[in-house]
Amino acid sequence: MSAPLLEVQALGKKYGALVVTDGVSLTVNKGELHALIGPNGAGKTTLISQIAGQLMPDSGRIFLEGDDITSLAPPQRTQRGVGRSFQITSIFSSMTAQENVALAVRASLGQSFRFWKPASQYEQAREQAYELLALVGLGGCGHAPCNELAHGQLRQLELALALAAAPKVLVLDEPMAGLGPVEAQHMVGLLQALKKDYGILLIEHDMEAVFALADRISVLVAGRIVLSGTADDVRNSDEVRQAYLGDDDA
Numbered sequence: 630m631s632a633p634l635l636e637v638q639a640l641g642k643k644y645g646a647l648v649v650t651d652g653v654s655l656t657v658n659k660g661e662l663h664a665l666i667g668p669n670g671a672g673k674t675t676l677i678s679q680i681a682g683q684l685m686p687d688s689g690r691i692f693l694e695g696d697d698i699t700s701l702a703p704p705q706r707t708q709r710g711v712g713r714s715f716q717i718t719s720i721f722s723s724m725t726a727q728e729n730v731a732l733a734v735r736a737s738l739g740q741s742f743r744f745w746k747p748a749s750q751y752e753q754a755r756e757q758a759y760e761l762l763a764l765v766g767l768g769g770c771g772h773a774p775c776n777e778l779a780h781g782q783l784r785q786l787e788l789a790l791a792l793a794a795a796p797k798v799l800v801l802d803e804p805m806a807g808l809g810p811v812e813a814q815h816m817v818g819l820l821q822a823l824k825k826d827y828g829i830l831l832i833e834h835d836m837e838a839v840f841a842l843a844d845r846i847s848v849l850v851a852g853r854i855v856l857s858g859t860a861d862d863v864r865n866s867d868e869v870r871q872a873y874l875g876d877d878d879a
């Protein structure tokens with residue numbers, strides 16, 4: 630049997646006496662969307678920062694397609710196929726959507742700091758940028774300066790930027806945050822389409838989106854996974870309802 634796309638084994642992280650990641654293990658397979666939910670402060674962002682390499686764990690291992698990537702720096706993980714969604718703050722707002730994505734494509738090819746480049750490489754990055762924009766539903770917005778894009782469009786652009794590095798696994802931190810109902814529905818459709826070709830680890834507070842999308846849901850409470858299962862397992866768990874969903878949310 631082949632190794633999972635992403636495997637986290639017994640990951641641990643402390644800040645002083647505060648245990649923020651407490652022996653977390655999980656896997657993400659190709660074609661699977663694994664959602665990670667939990668109350669505020671449960672350690673979700675800390676966990677994905679360790680997966681993407683911005684934070685080093687104190688203990689445990691992280692594997693990508695069976696290769697140990699625990700000690701790799703973030704750019705090397707990106708190169709291997711770990712794609713974390715960029716935050717809106719990393720978008721150059723005076724540049725167009727297409728220019729931002731083309732820059733990310735060139736950066737992923739390691740060409741961003743070379744002075745002399747054949748025009749064809751620019752052309753290739755530009756073409757790829759248009760394809761990615763179309764993929765995330767921004768096909769008509771390539772020439773729009775980013776400071777003219779709506780919030781939902783910026784979230785779509787973040788996704789295009791993450792895809793520019795040709796990832797195998799996408800690690801997404803709250804892509805629904807701040808979206809209206811129509812935009813959220815659009816994002817759900819987009820992730821549904823994308824998960825066929827990638828593995829996705831999704832952190833999300835929008836439970837409707839999580840239940841619509843997730844093949845598997847892990848519930849993180851105080852740095853520990855208290856349950857990992859299907860949407861029904863999560864809905865029917867008294868422990869989860871008390872710890873996270875609230876008794877009214879059944």
Ligand SMILES: Nc1ncnc2c1ncn2[C@@H]1O[C@H](COP(=O)(O)OP(=O)(O)OP(=O)(O)O)[C@@H](O)[C@H]1O
Pocket residue numbers: 644647649667668669670671672673674675676
């Ligand atoms: N650099 C840090 N130093 C000390 N404590 C930290 C640091 N970063 C995060 N924490 C603490 O670690 C815990 C987990 O934080 P984290 O941001 O990972 O939670 P989260 O589940 O992503 O929360 P939210 O859903 O609100 O984004 C919190 O108690 C937080 O205060």
